[in-house]
Amino acid sequence: MAGGSNPRQKMINLMYLVLIAMLALNVDTKVLKKFLLINQSFEATNAEKVIDNSRKIESIRAAVDDSGNRKEDIDVLNLSEEVRNKSNMLVNYLGEIKNTIVEETGGSDGKGGIKGYKNTDYVYRYMNVDFDDDGIINGDEIQAILNDFSNFIQDSIFLGDENSGVVDLARNADQIPLYDDAPPLDPSFRSLNFGYGTSAGAGLATISQLQSEIINLEIKALDKLAASVGAADLKFDVVSLTTLPEQKVVAAGAKYRTQLFLSAASSAIVPTMTADGDTLDVTNGRGYYEFTAKGGQYDREG
Numbered sequence: 001m002a003g004g005s006n007p008r009q010k011m012i013n014l015m016y017l018v019l020i021a022m023l024a025l026n027v028d029t030k031v032l033k034k035f036l037l038i039n040q041s042f043e044a045t046n047a048e049k050v051i052d053n054s055r056k057i058e059s060i061r062a063a064v065d066d067s068g069n070r071k072e073d074i075d076v077l078n079l080s081e082e083v084r085n086k087s088n089m090l091v092n093y094l095g096e097i098k099n100t101i102v103e104e105t106g107g108s109d110g111k112g113g114i115k116g117y118k119n120t121d122y123v124y125r126y127m128n129v130d131f132d133d134d135g136i137i138n139g140d141e142i143q144a145i146l147n148d149f150s151n152f153i154q155d156s157i158f159l160g161d162e163n164s165g166v167v168d169l170a171r172n173a174d175q176i177p178l179y180d181d182a183p184p185l186d187p188s189f190r191s192l193n194f195g196y197g198t199s200a201g202a203g204l205a206t207i208s209q210l211q212s213e214i215i216n217l218e219i220k221a222l223d224k225l226a227a228s229v230g231a232a233d234l235k236f237d238v239v240s241l242t243t244l245p246e247q248k249v250v251a252a253g254a255k256y257r258t259q260l261f262l263s264a265a266s267s268a269i270v271p272t273m274t275a276d277g278d279t280l281d282v283t284n285g286r287g288y289y290e291f292t293a294k295g296g297q298y299d300r301e302g
Contacts, residue, residue, distance in 0.1 A: 035201035036113045042208035049215045050091070056222045057084055063229040073229050079156065080225045087218040090149055091211050094142070098207050101126065105200040116200050123203035127194040139190030143170035146210065150217060157221045166220070169213050238285060239264050 060080050064073040101123060102108060105116025116122070127139035136144070146169040158164035173179040173187035184192065193206050245258035263285065273280040273287035280287035 032118050032199045032201050033113070035199065035205045036117055039201065039205040039208050040112060042205065042212055046091070046208065046211050046215055049212075049219065050088075053084060053087070053215065053218055053222060056219075056226060057081060060222070060226050060229060063226070067230045076225050076229050080222055083153070083157070083218055083221045083225070086149055086152065087214055090145065090214050093145070094207050094211050094214075097126075097142075098204050101200055101203055101207075114200060114204070119200040120197045123194050123198045123200055124196050127190055137190065139194055140188075142210075143189040146170040146214070149214065153217055153221045157224050166217065169210065169217065240286075 057080055060077055064070075064077045067073050102114050104126075105114060105119040105122050107115055109115045127142075128137055130137055134141070150166055150169045154160060154164060154166040158166055168175065170189045172189050173184050173192050179187070186192075186195070193210075194203060198206075240263050241260065242263050243258050243260050245256070247256070250256045271282060271285065271287075273282055275287075275289045276291075278289075280289050282288075
């Protein structure tokens with residue numbers, strides 16, 4: 001799962017997978033009500049993450065202001081706002097589909113659930129028709145829209161880096177290693193997530209899980225962008241006073257002269273220093289070098 005992973009999220013995902021397996025085994029329909037609880041858990045967690053992501057945007061904006069509103073940093077802010085807007089549009093788009101499922105299966109039961117949670121017909125029909133007459137079946141359209149977003153993040157934020165960890169949000173079974181040993185007859189995203197017999201409750205939980213994937217990918221993108229504000233700056237956080245005397249030994253009555261200056265270093269950067277081929281220990285930007293003085297022949301100049 002792309003970004004935003006935490007113990008609570010992992011538990012919700014695990015419960016969701018277990019219930020999917022139980023549905024496939026035709027467990028008593030009372031179990032189907034559990035999908036509503038999973039859906040509620042996803043929705044609560046998603047709402048918290050959306051608020052956090054809005055705060056991330058404000059943090060990026062503040063960092064850009066603090067850095068003097070340089071063009072490269074403003075570009076980062078604009079891109080982060082674009083990511084936020086695209087993510088928000090997708091989450092709302094899927095939210096409208098969830099509302100349609102609720103309404104078409106009997107509406108809310110007034111207790112946080114839906115009356116038609118056991119309906120195993122509507123979700124499958126909805127995902128296998130073209131309601132908006134654009135030539136694309138609804139389930140396939142959802143897949144295309146979600147993958148457009150993940151492609152945007154991969155290309156615009158991670159610049160195509162194959163090691164970014166960004167994958168398609170809506171994958172077919174043959175793109176998921178979990179199904180390598182026992183691939184389904186129909187590996188399509190649509191069949192995998194909204195196949196024949198999918199209950200209304202399971203459909204809602206599945207769509208909420210997709211919303212979670214969108215938000216998690218947004219988190220990953222915003223974290224990357226936040227780290228790039230002022231990335232070219234060398235920030236010093238260690239300042240020390242240094243003295244450089246002209247002589248180490250001063251005779252009585254002679255003047256002692258030295259230079260005082262401030263030195264600054266970054267604790268995040270450890271430079272490499274060498275002397276006579278040896279690598280020195282460096283702390284707070286200062287290298288430490290010592291050797292044992294040896295006797296030898298000296299002239300009158302020392």
